[in-house]
Amino acid sequence: MFFSIIIPLYNRPQEINELLESLTHQTYLQFEVLVIEDGSTADAKTVVEGYSNRLDISYYVKPNEGQGFARNYGFAKAKGDYFVVFDSDCLIPPDYLNTVKNYLYSHPLDAYGGPDGAAASFTPVQKAISYSMTSPFTTGGIRGNKKGIGQFHPRSFNMGISRQVWEKTGGFIITRLGEDIEYSIRIHKMGFKIGLIADAVVFHKRRTSFVQFFKQLHFFGRARINIYKFFPGELKLVHFFPASFTLFLLFTIITNVIKTPLTYLCNIILTIFTLLIFFHSLISNKSVKVAFLSIIAAFTQLTAYGLGFIQDLWKRVILKKS
Template sequence: MRFYSVIIPVYNRPNEVDELLESLTKQQFTNFEVLIVEDGSTEKCEKVCEKFTDQLNLQYYFKENSGQGFSRNFGFEKAKGDYFIVFDSDCIIPEDYFEVVEKALDEHSWDAFGGPDAALDTFTTTQKAISYSMTSFFTTGGIRGGKVQVGTFRPRSFNMGISKEVFDKTGGYLITRMAEDLEFSIRIEKAGFKMGLIPDAKVYHKRRTSLAQFYKQLFFFGRGRINIFRFYKSELKLMHFFPLAFTLGLIAVPFIKSYNNAIGNVALGLFLFYSVMIFADALFRSNSFKVAFLSIAAAFTQLIAYGLGFLKELFTFIVQPKPSGLNR
C-alpha cells in the first residue's frame, strides 16, 4: 500500500480549504497525509485546518508569498509520501479518489499522472458553464484530462501526482506561475519518466465564480503558452493559435460584412454554427438549458481571453525572448 502526500498551496481562500479538507475526511482510502502551504495569505486558513487535525494527518505551514509553483516545492520538501499529489484549493475530492489512483498505479506503474475535473450538481450555473468550457473538446481539445483529446496528455496541477523519485530528479517546479505546471510536465516527460491519464481519478473543480474572473484567469493562461515557448521552442503548435485566430476572426466579422456582405454572412454563420455545436454538446452533458446557453458565453470568454493574452505575451516575447523573471 502506497503512502501519499497531498500538497495544497493556498492564497486567501479559507472557505475553499474548508470544503476541500471536509471531502478528504470522507476518503475510503486513508493512507495519506495533507500539507497545507499558506503562501503569504492575509486571510489565513490556519483555524480552518485546526478543525480537521483530529480527522486527518494534517500539517499546516505558513510562508512568504512566492507563487503556487514554489509553494508546491515547499510542500514536496516536507512530504513523506511515496507519491505527492497536488490539488488546487478550490477542488472537492470524490470519496474513491485514492482507491482509483492506487488501482491505476498497480496496473501501470506510472511515475506521474493526472486526472480530469468535473462539476458537482451543487455548483452554480456559471461554475458549471465554466467547467464545461474548460473541459470541452470544442474549446480545449480535451487536453485537461478528457478521454478524447488532441495531443499528448500532460498533467495539470489542479489534479496531478508524481512519485518522490520524480521530484528528487527534477527538483520540482522551475517557475512559480504562468504555465508552471505545463513546464513541469514537459520536463518530467523529457526526463524519461512514465506519465499517464487516470480518467476516473476526477476532482470537482469550482474554478471561477464569474465570467469576469474567468476572463482574467484565461488571459493569464494565454500568456503562459508563450512563456512555455521561451523554454521549449517545439511546444508551440499550430493549434495553439486557434484562440487568437478565433478572436481576430470575430473582431473582423463587422469589417468583412461592410466590405462584402455575402462573405461576412458566411463568416458570421461559422461562428453561429460553432455556438450551436457548443450549446448542443453542453446540453447533452449537463441536461440544463441554462448551463448550455451560458456555456456559449463561457466558451467565447475563454477563447477571447486566451487569444488576447497569447497576443500580449507574443509582443512581450519579441522584446524579451528569454524566460521571465518568475523562474528561480
C-alpha cells in the same frame, strides 16, 4: 502506498474548508495532507486546525512566492511515496485515492494527471465554465481526455508525482505562468513515464464569474508563450486556435459594420459554432440555462486566452522583450 497531498493556499480559507471536508470522506486512508499558506493576508490557520482530529494534517506558513514554489515547500516536507497536488478550489470524490492507488499498482506511472468536472452543487455559471474548459470545441480535448491531442501533460489542479520524480527533478523551476505544464514537459523529457488516470476525476470550481474567468484565461494565454520560451517545440497548432478565433470574431464584427461580401459567410460560420456549443452542452449538462451560459463561457475563454496569447507572442517572441 502512502500519499502526501500538497495544497498551496493564498487567501482562500473558505475554499480550503470545502476541500478538506471532501478529503475526510476518502475510502483509502493512507495519506497525509500538507497545507502551504503562501503569504496570505487572510489565512486559514483556524480552518485547518479544525480538521486536526479528522485528518493527518500539517499547516505551514511561508512568504509569498507563488504556487509553484509553495508546492516545492510541501514536497520537501512530505513523507509519502507519492505526492498528489490539488488546487484549493477542488472537491475530491470519496474514491479518488483508492482509484489512483489501484491504477498505479496495475499500471505503474512516475507521474499522472486526472480530469476535472462539475459537481451537482455547482452554480450554473460554474457548470458552464467547467463545460467550456473541457469541451472539444474550445480546448480540443487536451485537458484530461483519453483521446487528447499529443503528449498528455498533467495540470496542477489534479496531478501526482512519485518521490523519485521530485528528487530527480527538484520540483518546479517557475512559480507561475504555466509552471505545471513546464514541469510536466520536463518530467517527460527526463524519461519518466507520465499517464492519464481517466477515472481520477476531481470537481473543479474554477471561477464564480465571467469577469474572473476572463482574467484567469488571459493569464493562461500568456502562460503558453512562457512555456514556448522554455520549450519552443511544444507550441502546437492547436494552441493558436483561441488567437485565430479572436481575430476571426473581430473580423466578423468589422464585416458586419462595413458590410463586405464576406459578412454572410462569417455569420454562418459563427452561428454554426455557437449552435454546436449550445447543443453539445445541452446534451452534456441537460440544462437549457447552462447551455446558454456555456456559449458565454466559451466565447469568454477563447477571446481571453487569445488576447493573452497574442499579447505575449507580440511582446516576447516578435519584439523579443523580456
